[in-house]
Amino acid sequence: MATLSFQSVGKRFGDGTLALSRVDLDVKDGEFLVLVGPSGCGKSTLLRSAAGLETLTEGRIAIGGRDVTDLGPGDRDIAMVFQNYALYPHMDVYENMAFGLGQRKIPKDIIRQKVEQAARTLDLMPYIHKKPGTLSGGQRQRVAMGRAIVRDPQCFLMDEPLSNLDAKLRVQMRAELKLLNARLGVTTLYVTHDQVEAMTMGDRVAVLRPVSDESQSNLQQCAAPRELYEKPVNLFVAGFIGSPAMNFITVRPVRKGKTLRCTIAGTDMTLPLTPQQAAARPFLDQWIDRDLILGVRPEAFLYPNPTSGGLRSEVLITEMTGADAYVFFELRGTASNRITARIDPRHLPERGAALEIGVDMERVHFFDPGSGLALRG
Numbered sequence: 001m002a003t004l005s006f007q008s009v010g011k012r013f014g015d016g017t018l019a020l021s022r023v024d025l026d027v028k029d030g031e032f033l034v035l036v037g038p039s040g041c042g043k044s045t046l047l048r049s050a051a052g053l054e055t056l057t058e059g060r061i062a063i064g065g066r067d068v069t070d071l072g073p074g075d076r077d078i079a080m081v082f083q084n085y086a087l088y089p090h091m092d093v094y095e096n097m098a099f100g101l102g103q104r105k106i107p108k109d110i111i112r113q114k115v116e117q118a119a120r121t122l123d124l125m126p127y128i129h130k131k132p133g134t135l136s137g138g139q140r141q142r143v144a145m146g147r148a149i150v151r152d153p154q155c156f157l158m159d160e161p162l163s164n165l166d167a168k169l170r171v172q173m174r175a176e177l178k179l180l181n182a183r184l185g186v187t188t189l190y191v192t193h194d195q196v197e198a199m200t201m202g203d204r205v206a207v208l209r210p211v212s213d214e215s216q217s218n219l220q221q222c223a224a225p226r227e228l229y230e231k232p233v234n235l236f237v238a239g240f241i242g243s244p245a246m247n248f249i250t251v252r253p254v255r256k257g258k259t260l261r262c263t264i265a266g267t268d269m270t271l272p273l274t275p276q277q278a279a280a281r282p283f284l285d286q287w288i289d290r291d292l293i294l295g296v297r298p299e300a301f302l303y304p305n306p307t308s309g310g311l312r313s314e315v316l317i318t319e320m321t322g323a324d325a326y327v328f329f330e331l332r333g334t335a336s337n338r339i340t341a342r343i344d345p346r347h348l349p350e351r352g353a354a355l356e357i358g359v360d361m362e363r364v365h366f367f368d369p370g371s372g373l374a375l376r377g
Contacts, residue, residue, distance in 0.1 A: 002064030002077075002154035003029050004050060004187055009059035010214065011045055019045040022217035023059070025206055027155075030185040032178070033222075034202035036195050037240070041208040042218045043191045044159060050189060051080050051157050064154050079148035080157045083164060085140045087132040087147075093119070094128045097146045111150075118146040121183070137165045138173055145177075149184065156181075156188040162197065174201055195241055199225040207237050235372040238295050238365060244340045249294045249331065250369070253287050264294075264311065264331065292375070295365035298326065301341035302358035303349075310358040313339075315349050329355055 004027035011020040020042045027033045035043040048054040050061055052073035060069045068076045087096050094115055101111045119125045122142040132140050141161060148156055161177075162170045178201055181188055192198050198205045206222040221233045232238035238246045251262045302310075313329040316338070325345035330338050341357055349355060366375040 002187055003027060003062075004155050004189060005060075005062040006046065006050070007060040007062070009046065009049065009061065010057045011042070011049060011054060012057045018211060018213065020049070020056075020218055021211045021214050023208075023219050024217075025219060025222060027187055027189055028203075030187055032181045032188045032190065032201065032203045034190045034192060034198040034205045035208060036192055036198035036205055037208035037218075038210070039193065040210045042210070043193075043208050046208075046218075047157050047159055047189060047191045050076075050155070051078055052076050077154045078157055079151050079153035079155075080159065081141075081144050081148050081161045083160045085132070085144045085164075087140060087143060089132055092129045092131055093124055093135075093143050093146075096132065096143055097150055100147060100151055114150040114152075115146070118149040121149070121180070122146050136169075138169045141165065141173060142176075145180065154187065156186050156190075158188065158190040160192055161190075162192075163194075170197070177201065196243055199229070199241070205241075207240060209236050209240075231374070232295075232365065233374055235293065235295075235367050238367070238374070242297060244298050244326065244342075246365070247296045247298070247339045247341075248367075249296065249339070250291050251294045252289065252291050254289060287375075291369055293367040293369050295367060296359055297363065298340045298342035300360045300363035301343070302360055303327070303341060303343045303355075304347060305356050305358035307358045310356045311339075312354070312356050315351050315353045315355050317351060318348055320345055320348065327355065327357075329357075 006023050006025045009020055009023040009025075012018050023042070023046060025046075035046060037043050045054055049056055050063075052068070052071060052075075056069060060067055062068065063076060063078065088099065091099065097115045097118060098111050101114065116125070116128075119128055122145060124139070124142055124146060127135060127139060132143065135143070144161070162173050165173060174197060190201065192201075202225060204222055204224055205228055207220045207228065208218040209220055211218050221228060221237045223231075228237065228241050232241060232246075235248065239248070249264055251264050253262045311331065313331060316328045316330060318328070319326040323345075324342050325348045327341045327343055327349065328338055329341070367373065368375060
């Protein structure tokens, strides 16, 4: 087990594409840290750099306190699990898991002991002499994991290992990977494009975004899933984390006090502030008669509306998902135009119905429309 450290990491490809810039990130000993972000944000490049498959333009990488920046993949004491499993089709499960150990000239009795122990951990003993082509996707992924486990690496690097599985199996494998990590305690860096997968699996989640020049950093925020969800540092993190996404509404405060009287989508309305918001700066003192962004997650809307006043619109469509229901409506002048609210399915309005919906002010977020940074009291 070991720490994994990225120090001011940067990577520019030969065609001029800037993939990584100013990334500082420490993965703790035994931690399961997930990299998430949209396509082109550099998450796979960062993982491949840790594996030694990409050469950095700048910065350093350390594993267990040892600088490995200039070492080859075989000298870094890591194990990588790929999206496509990368199993040898002509070898059975045992041979696939044992192959790397055989290349290192480890005695056969030690190899057998390690492979069988990993196979029992992963419930693969019934399939130990089967070829990969006869296994399900989940079983093949476990074989790929077993091949990594037998090496006793300092770090696991996983590049979207569940993306080829169907939805039901992905949910099952998420739980299995987390249990495996808790059992083995091996430091793990995991890449996914699926923010739900990131939030359910990571001890911490690092959110990355594409950058256009070296003055910017791909890394936007790294925190525990709950902190990311409840305290996003900027508009990008707030909009990326959460499904459905946070709603962004342009508001213009016109008076401070115990209520926020503001113009939303051309309509004057009053929102009751919490005591902390009423006393907070800068979004009252510095934002009177200026636009700012109000961020409201779907579950922070109140319907039926228990307060006086609220957002008024017409229901465009509704979605019933079982335990929850969603209402979609539009407001003039909003950042995203279309608004999504999660409501109790017992109160689901009809399409085309007039809608008045309240806002739980204890759960909203304020953002500077210029910098995109969160405003906190």
